[in-house]
Amino acid sequence: MFIKIKDLTKNYNNFCAVNKINFQIEKNKTIGLLGPNGCGKTTTIGMMLGLVTPTEGEILIENKSIRSFKRDDILKRFNFASPYVELPKKLTVKQNLEIYGRLYGIKNLNERMNEISSDLDIKNFYERKTGELSSGQKNRVSLAKSLINKPEILLLDEPTASLDPDIGDFIRSYIQEYKKNNRITVLLASHNMSEVERLCDSVIMMRKGKIIDSGSCEDLIKKHGRNNLEETFLKLARS
C-alpha cells in the first residue's frame, strides 16, 4: 500500500478533531474525503502535509513512517492546492511559479513553467499580478503551482469551490487528463458530490472526526439504498 493512515488522532485540548482514523490509498488512485464542515478533513490533510502534529497514530508512505523522512525529502513528493490558500497577490503569475519551482528544486524550470501554463491555459495572464485575477484564474494558477513539481501525492481541498460550472468542469477535466498521463495519487476533499463521483476511485466519509463509511461511490450508494452520492452523503451526515 502506498499511503497508510494508522489510528491517526488529533486532539486540541478537550476537543477531538480527528479520532483514530484508519485508511489506505493505493498508488495512482484518487480518494475522496467527504464530510460536513468541521468533520476533520482539513486537519487530516494538515497532518499529512506536516503542518499539524498528530496526537497519536502514524502516517506511512510505502510502509515508512512520515516522521522518518527528512522534511524536505518528503515534502518534495507532495503538493497541495486549495482556494483558501493563496499565492502572493503582488507577484505576477510567472514570478509565483518561478519561486515555487525554485523552492521545489525543479530542473529545467522554464520548460516546466511553459508546459504547465500552456496545459492550464494561463499563458494569457502570465505577467499579471495574481491578486488581480478572477477566482477561476487564481484556481488554475494554484493548481499549476501544485503540479509544478510533478508530485507523487497531490492533496486537493475543494479545488473547484466557488467556481462557475464552466471553469469547474475545466479543472475537473484537467485533473482527469493529468491523472491519465502521470503517475499520481490524489486525495480530494470536496463538497461537490458530482465532482467526487467523476474523479474518485473510492471515498471516505467522515463525521465528527471519525470515518463512518468508505468504499467506491457505487458501492456506497447501493449499500445505503440511495440514488446518488449526494443523497448518500446527506443520509450519513445526518445520521
Added chain:
Amino acid sequence: MNFNKIYALGLRHLYLIMNSFPRVLDLIYWPTVQIFLWGFISKFFTLNSEYYNNTVGIILTAAILYDFLFRASISFNMMFLEEIWSRNFTNLFIAPIKIREIIAALTITAILRTLIGLIPAVLIAIPLFGVSVLSLGMPLIFLLLSLYLFGVTLGLLVTSGLLRYGPSFENIAWASLFFLAPLGCIYYPIDILPLSLQIIAKGLPLVHIFEEMRSILMNNTVNYLNIFKSISISVIYFIFGVIIFYISYFGAKKRGTLINMGE
C-alpha cells in the same frame, strides 16, 4: 543549507519590492524623515549643549545606527507578515524548505530592505548636516554587524510570537523596538539610567554599541573589546532567538495554527 531555496525566498521579497513603487517609496520615506528630524535636533544640541559641544553628528549618527537596527528588525517581521497577509503561509510551510533555510532567507533578505531604506538617508545626511557615519571608520562594520544580529533577533522573537499567537501579535511587532530603546542608551550615556536599570542595560548589546560609537566620535579611540562584547552578546541573543523560533514552530504544529494562519 540549500542556497537555491534561500535565493528563491529572497527573490520572492525582491519581486515584491520591485513590483511596487509605493513600497520602495515607503522603505525610503521613513528613514529619510528620521534623518531630517534628528539632523535638526543634532544641530541644535551641537550648538547649545556642553556635553555635545564640538562633537557634531553624535546624535545624528546614533539616530542612523538606531534606524539601522529598527529597519533590520522591521524588515524581518514584515517579510514574515507578508506571508500571513497574502495567505501564502501554508504554501510556504509545505514547500520542501528547511526551517533554518527560511530563517536564513529572511535574515539575508532583511539586509536588502534595510539598505534600500537607509542608504539614501545616510547619503542625504552628508551634504545636509555634514555628518557621515563612515567617519566611524572600520569599527562601523562591526557595530553594524552587532546591530543587525540584534535586530534580526528581535525579528525572530516577534515572528515566534506570530507563530504562537497568530496575526493578533502583529501590534507587538511594531512596538518591540520602542520597548527596548530606553535601555539601549542610544542618545545618552548609561550613567543616566538608575543603577538597577544599568545592570539590565548592560545585558543588551545596544549599550556597548552606542557607548562605543560615542567614544569613537568624542575621544577618537576604539575599544575593540567593547565591540567584541557587543557582537558576542548579539550572537547569544541570536541563538536564543533561533531556539525560540523553533519552539514556536513546533508549538504551532501541535496547536494546528499553521494550517489556517492568515487574516
